Amino acid sequence: MTGKLNLAKKDFVSDQEVRWCPGCADFAILATVQKVMPELDIPRENIVFVSGIGCSSRFPYYMNTYGMHGIHGRAPAIATGLKMARPELTVFVVTGDGDGLSIGGNHLIHALRRNVDLKILLFDNRIYGLTKGQASPTSELGKKTKSSPYGTVDRPFNPLTLALGAGATFVARSVATDTAHLAQVLRRAAAHKGAAFVHIWQNCPVFNDAAFDEWSEREVRDDALLKLEHGKPLVFGKAKEKALRIGDGFRLEAGAAGASALVHDETRDDLALAMALAALEPPLPQPMGVLRAVQRPTVDALAREQEEEAARKRPPDLHALLHSGDVWDVGTA
Amino acid sequence: MQGQTSARTPRNLDQAVVRFAGDSGDGMQLTGTEFTREAALHGNDLATFPDFPAEIRAPAGTTAGVSGYQIQFAAHEVFSAGDQPDTLVAMNPAALKVHLADLKKSGLLVVNEASFTPADLTRAGWKSNPLTDGSLEGYRVIQVDFDKLVTLACQDLGLPAKDVQRTKNFFALGFVFWLYSRDTAREESSIRERFAKRPDLAEANVRAFKAGYYYGETTEAADAPYQIAPARLQPGTYRNVMGSTAIALGLIAAARQAGLRLFFGSYPITPASDILHELAKHRQYGVTTFQAEDEIAAVTASIGASFGGALGATASSGPGVALKTEAIGLALMIELPLVIVVAQRGGPSTGLPTKTEQSDLFQAVYGRNGESPVPVLATRSPADCFDASIEACRIAIEYRTPVILLSDGAIGTGSEPWKLPDLEALPRIDPKLRTDPVGFHPYDRDPETLARSWAVPGTKGLEHRLGGLEKDALTGNVSYDAQNHEKMVRTRAEKVQRVARTYPPTEVAGDPDGDVLVISWGGTYGSVTQALIDVRAKGVRVGHVHLRYIFPLPVDLLEIAGRYRNVLVPELNLGQLRLHLRGQLGLETVGLNKVQGKPFHVAEVRSAIEKLAPQAKEIA
Numbered sequence: 001m002t003g004k005l006n007l008a009k010k011d012f013v014s015d016q017e018v019r020w021c022p023g024c025a026d027f028a029i030l031a032t033v034q035k036v037m038p039e040l041d042i043p044r045e046n047i048v049f050v051s052g053i054g055c056s057s058r059f060p061y062y063m064n065t066y067g068m069h070g071i072h073g074r075a076p077a078i079a080t081g082l083k084m085a086r087p088e089l090t091v092f093v094v095t096g097d098g099d100g101l102s103i104g105g106n107h108l109i110h111a112l113r114r115n116v117d118l119k120i121l122l123f124d125n126r127i128y129g130l131t132k133g134q135a136s137p138t139s140e141l142g143k144k145t146k147s148s149p150y151g152t153v154d155r156p157f158n159p160l161t162l163a164l165g166a167g168a169t170f171v172a173r174s175v176a177t178d179t180a181h182l183a184q185v186l187r188r189a190a191a192h193k194g195a196a197f198v199h200i201w202q203n204c205p206v207f208n209d210a211a212f213d214e215w216s217e218r219e220v221r222d223d224a225l226l227k228l229e230h231g232k233p234l235v236f237g238k239a240k241e242k243a244l245r246i247g248d249g250f251r252l253e254a255g256a257a258g259a260s261a262l263v264h265d266e267t268r269d270d271l272a273l274a275m276a277l278a279a280l281e282p283p284l285p286q287p288m289g290v291l292r293a294v295q296r297p298t299v300d301a302l303a304r305e306q307e308e309e310a311a312r313k314r315p316p317d318l319h320a321l322l323h324s325g326d327v328w329d330v331g332t333a
Numbered sequence: 334m335q336g337q338t339s340a341r342t343p344r345n346l347d348q349a350v351v352r353f354a355g356d357s358g359d360g361m362q363l364t365g366t367e368f369t370r371e372a373a374l375h376g377n378d379l380a381t382f383p384d385f386p387a388e389i390r391a392p393a394g395t396t397a398g399v400s401g402y403q404i405q406f407a408a409h410e411v412f413s414a415g416d417q418p419d420t421l422v423a424m425n426p427a428a429l430k431v432h433l434a435d436l437k438k439s440g441l442l443v444v445n446e447a448s449f450t451p452a453d454l455t456r457a458g459w460k461s462n463p464l465t466d467g468s469l470e471g472y473r474v475i476q477v478d479f480d481k482l483v484t485l486a487c488q489d490l491g492l493p494a495k496d497v498q499r500t501k502n503f504f505a506l507g508f509v510f511w512l513y514s515r516d517t518a519r520e521e522s523s524i525r526e527r528f529a530k531r532p533d534l535a536e537a538n539v540r541a542f543k544a545g546y547y548y549g550e551t552t553e554a555a556d557a558p559y560q561i562a563p564a565r566l567q568p569g570t571y572r573n574v575m576g577s578t579a580i581a582l583g584l585i586a587a588a589r590q591a592g593l594r595l596f597f598g599s600y601p602i603t604p605a606s607d608i609l610h611e612l613a614k615h616r617q618y619g620v621t622t623f624q625a626e627d628e629i630a631a632v633t634a635s636i637g638a639s640f641g642g643a644l645g646a647t648a649s650s651g652p653g654v655a656l657k658t659e660a661i662g663l664a665l666m667i668e669l670p671l672v673i674v675v676a677q678r679g680g681p682s683t684g685l686p687t688k689t690e691q692s693d694l695f696q697a698v699y700g701r702n703g704e705s706p707v708p709v710l711a712t713r714s715p716a717d718c719f720d721a722s723i724e725a726c727r728i729a730i731e732y733r734t735p736v737i738l739l740s741d742g743a744i745g746t747g748s749e750p751w752k753l754p755d756l757e758a759l760p761r762i763d764p765k766l767r768t769d770p771v772g773f774h775p776y777d778r779d780p781e782t783l784a785r786s787w788a789v790p791g792t793k794g795l796e797h798r799l800g801g802l803e804k805d806a807l808t809g810n811v812s813y814d815a816q817n818h819e820k821m822v823r824t825r826a827e828k829v830q831r832v833a834r835t836y837p838p839t840e841v842a843g844d845p846d847g848d849v850l851v852i853s854w855g856g857t858y859g860s861v862t863q864a865l866i867d868v869r870a871k872g873v874r875v876g877h878v879h880l881r882y883i884f885p886l887p888v889d890l891l892e893i894a895g896r897y898r899n900v901l902v903p904e905l906n907l908g909q910l911r912l913h914l915r916g917q918l919g920l921e922t923v924g925l926n927k928v929q930g931k932p933f934h935v936a937e938v939r940s941a942i943e944k945l946a947p948q949a950k951e952i953a
Binding site: 014016043044045046047048050053060061063064065066067068069070071074077078079080081082083084085086088089106107110303306307310311313314315316318319321322323324325326327328329330331 | 570582589596615617623626629635636642756789792794796799800802810
């Protein structure tokens with residue numbers, strides 16, 4: 001039990017049987033979300049999970065909160081309307097690489113630029129799972145799938161640079177296999193006031209198995225991943241012996257840990273550092289954790305302020321509204 | 334000149350039709366709107382028809398850029414903007430080229446002769462100058478050099494010539510004010526208010542307006558000026574209203590009657606955008622407007638808001654509604670209120686964005702995947718939009734269903750006097766939000782309406798999940814069960830059919846039986862009503878049903894149709910209501926169809942009725 005509401009993980013488990021494939025990383029994400037929810041100390045009835053279509057989008061059915069399983073790609077838009085109508089609710093969006101970056105890409109970037117106070121969890125398995133194995137917008141170039149037997153010819157999105165470019169005020173990454181790290185990131189996202197974008201690597205054992213092994217497997221991850229900590233040097237390696245620093249030509253490069261190591265600052269106003277970290281390519285490590293967390297007014301709050309301001313200046317009076325402009329009377333004569 | 338009239342005694346007329354036509358940049362819509370306001374305040378009944386190109390500024394002086402505004406105003410009730418103008422104001426040769434054919438024989442033509450230069454004539458496609466080559470024979474032509482007269486009127490103001498030339502529309506307005514003996518004082522203050530931030534421009538426009546009026550007084554126009562007495566409208570308080578404005582006000586009023594917040598998601602599209610513009614002004618009424626990134630976001634955000642317990646609404650036009658189609662299906666599946674206003678325009682595809690048409694009936698009634706019944710209503714005139722949108726909201730809220738309200742470009746941008754409603758008399762709408770967790774299931778239904786429980790987030794103990802997958806008939810959990818699916822399909826259909834139980838009896842105008850019944854819908858109301866008056870005066874027995882409810886159809890319609898020998902269905906499409914009536918009721922009808930992006934002329938409807946009434950010719 002946690003918080004003054006005395007909620008426990010089980011309170012967030014719905015009565016629906018979970019129907020993902022055995023071994024799907026979505027199970028770990030679901031369990032982690034259910035574990036973190038009681039800590040937020042928000043009454044269940046004030047929490048809503050909204051999703052689109054795809055494997056990840058079944059998520060709301062398994063959460064014992066309010067929820068809507070929407071239509072393909074539209075979850076950010078549905079959630080925007082909900083949040084603007086009911087700013088006091090805590091609204092999560094669950095989406096995937098196909099749902100959120102392909103058919104719903106437009107809604108995702110606009111929800112981020114507007115800074116709607118939503119927690120957007122993008123489960124990225126780099127494949128279409130529910131439609132059985134087509135290339136997705138995060139599938140690596142040249143990937144052979146059912147829909148690309150000769151290999152894909154289109155370059156993938158980097159979800160982190162996309163979110164940063166769209167003006168997201170909170171951008172983070174985690175991986176389903178590291179549930180402690182995931183829980184930490186989810187707590188940070190939930191605490192953020194504004195659009196929080198969380199990119200979660202999620203393995204699909206059926207259609208794209210081992211997609212993230214080169215980074216997330218135990219034996220390689222110390223060197224392949226860069227765990228971000230605000231205010232701390234950007235170090236990695238088993239003994240934290242390596243660090244990122246600014247090299248020639250404004251590039252990030254790896255060197256020995258020490259005085260030249262860059263210090264992470266997630267609150268920087270400009271995008272330079274977050275963008276540079278988001279764009280890191282092997283052999284440099286992939287960033288994990290919070291890249292950016294800045295405060296900006298949210299669209300839902302701004303809209304309410306306008307409404308209150310309008311009501312102060314001119315209190316609502318439907319009779320006066322209908323009778324506005326040039327009005328004339330026709331007598332009974 | 335305060336309120337004075339011309340020295341000559343004005344001749345009384347019952348009604349007049351005036352059309353202002355010029356370049357898109359000439360301010361014809363403003364000129365028309367100003368004249369309309371004055372006609373309304375004068376107490377005339379009126380109807381207007383703005384007609385403008387899709388291009389904001391098509392090449393100056395070409396026929397593609399001509400913008401027109403027609404008004405019929407009268408000392409009696411008016412139903413349409415009129416077939417043919419009595420007076421045509423043509424600001425340039427292109428306007429004359431486009432509109433001359435419509436002018437009544439011996440009608441009054443006011444032209445700006447300064448614009449009839451060889452270059453302008455060529456641009457407009459005139460081979461020779463119509464002012465001198467006899468083209469205008471049979472019309473009463475008043476040729477004035479607008480350019481020179483506004484220049485003289487404004488010469489000591491020190492304004493750039495360009496600004497002075499832009500007052501020409503007020504010169505034209507001034508002349509027409511004289512022609513119909515209108516109150517100039519009111520207009521002068523309106524101009525000064527409009528240009529409050531630029532007193533120099535205000536002065537220039539007032540001077541141009543007065544110059545136009547004085548020109549009328551001193552000119553020798555045969556039998557002018559005229560006057561048209563106020564109409565005997567029903568007692569009450571009136572304002573002139575555009576259809577788009579009335580829809581917006583109806584949505585605000587309906588949300589208030591239901592005690593709900595209004596959420597309006599919209600993406601800019603002609604001719605629906607004016608609804609967004611109007612609603613965006615009225616935040617203090619608990620109105621959230623959301624200009625979305627696209628049509629799909631506009632409707633899905635509104636669905637999200639309805640899920641949150643607001644009244645979600647959206648508006649668009651044909652192509653935009655096509656994009657919203659999948660989302661309308663979602664709202665139908667999760668059974669939440671949603672109002673979709675469809676401002677019809679010429680289609681298909683981008684079609685004729687600024688022209689009117691009635692070709693989205695099929696899209697509204699039948700245009701979704703799966704068995705997806707949605708109540709569809711139609712508004713008939715600008716003022717009617719207020720009542721129609723409240724009724725659409727009532728059905729959406731009480732039946733937890735998307736409702737489509739069909740309007741069109743001519744209704745949305747047209748205007749007419751609106752007898753302001755008594756707020757106490759507006760229908761109460763009870764959203765019956767579920768709060769009791771005892772025995773709650775998300776798909777519990779009201780036994781009478783079949784509306785499901787509406788439980789909104791924030792309500793303790795009613796946490797539940799909705800979605801587009803088929804639902805178990807009670808729990809709302811995902812169900813792939815074959816029998817359950819059929820049950821749900823039939824239940825959703827039956828629920829929408831039951832909406833018809835709440836309709837008032839169908840009103841029949843004209844004769845209760847006879848030769849011809851006209852069944853019409855939407856913006857053809859005015860033309861059909863006037864045609865009916867005309868043919869009944871000749872002794873034809875004809876009735877008229879103007880449908881508010883397109884789907885489901887009123888249950889008494891078939892019986893009413895049976896009392897007439899023929900049923901005529903005039904539509905601005907190729908026969909969508911006809912096929913709908915045949916499919917739904919097995920009713921055979923005769924069509925009158927026009928797809929020119931223009932409303933019916935009364936004469937077209939009149940002659941179609943007469944063709945179906947054998948004795949009409951003998952009487953005539």
